Amino acid sequence: MDRLDAMRTFVAVVAEGSFTKAADRLSMSPQLVSKYVSQLEEHLGLRLLNRTTRRVHPTEAGSRYQARAMQLLEELDELENQLGDYRRSARGVLRISAPVSFGTSHLPGLLQAFQREHPAVGIDLRLDDSKVDIVEEGFDIALRIGKLKSSSLIAKPLAPIRIVTCAAPLYLKQQGTPKTLDDLKGHRYLRYSYMDNSDNEVHQALNVAATTTTGFTCNNGDVLLQAAIAGAGIIIQPTFIAGPAIANKQLKIILPAHEPEPLGLYAVYAHRKFLASKVRAFIDFAANFFAQPPSWEC
Structure with a gap:
């Protein structure tokens, strides 16, 4: 019954x-x-x-x-x-996980514009460069950068992410501008710690050839950016971090022939079926928010 x-x-x-x-x-x-x-x-x-x-x-x-x-x-x-x-209709609290540097620089404008269009949606944004388990930790969406491996999660591409190798003009004047991977020997590498498993050939060459005693490792791209602008060494960073400094000639791109294939910015979520309107609305809005090429591109 x-x-x-x-x-x-x-x-x-x-x-x-x-x-x-x-x-x-x-x-x-x-x-x-x-x-x-x-x-x-x-x-x-x-x-x-x-x-x-x-x-x-x-x-x-x-x-x-x-x-x-x-x-x-x-x-x-x-x-x-x-x-x-x-x-x-889109309503409720939308819990989002995003990388620290990207979130700090590029999410305020997106989120403000989204809430103007969807005022019934609240935002709970958590910035973390580690890979969170969105189901276990209760997030509606995670913004992730990289080449995503196949999984049970759904991923919506939002924007391309260009990765460049660069250094301050003064540093290059003093230490020499590398033209080949072999020229990296003896250079100071400002290493992003989450690149440890990267197949980027410049990263691998710098790991081998750089003077490790004068290197610098950090898990935050903005800190590495400021160190590079100050002339501390070479960085490998996305243009959403380094782009303004390159445009202002505070940094110069080197080894362009070894620039890797662009990565992607993705909105990752758990289920396609019975997707809450707040999630669907944000994904659709974000997909149309970033220009092609994105505004941070140098």
Whole structure:
């Protein structure tokens, strides 16, 4: 027995005073209406209706059950209508995970523009360069940069990410401008720690050839950027970090022939089916927000 169906059927019988009229109202047979009511009475162990040839009347227990059942069904309908609002329109709190440097530099404008268009959506943004488990940690979306491996997650490409090798003009004047990978020997490498497993050939060559005693490792690209501008060494960074400094001639791109294939910025989420409107709205908005090429490209 489906208790909700039985409850709705019983409420309709009491309201109509007749199995036949309740059946018409519910678009089911009178036999099925009678069956539901009988199953409900058997389940409760109580007689809910007194039946006559012309009309049915609730017992004392039936009247009490009917009043409370109507309240519960109304509350359930209201809850489902509210949840329907989440499906039909973007609302609620959207939890987003994003890399620190990208989030700091390029998400404020995106999020402000998104909330102007979707004012019923709140934002809970967490910046972290480590790879979070979006399901385990309760995120709706993670923005990730790289070449994504196949997984059960869904990934929507948002923008290309160009990776460049660069250094300050003064550093290059003092230490020499590398023309080949072999020329990197003795140079100071400002190494991004999350590149340890990268197949970038400049990164690999610098790891081998750089003077490790004068190198510098950090897990934040903005810190490495400022060190490079100050003349501390060579960095390998995305243009969304290094682009403005390159445009202002604070940094100079080197070894362009060894520039790797661009990476991608992706919106990653757990499920395509029954996707909440707040998630769908953000993904669609973000996909159209970044120009091609992106505004940070130098």
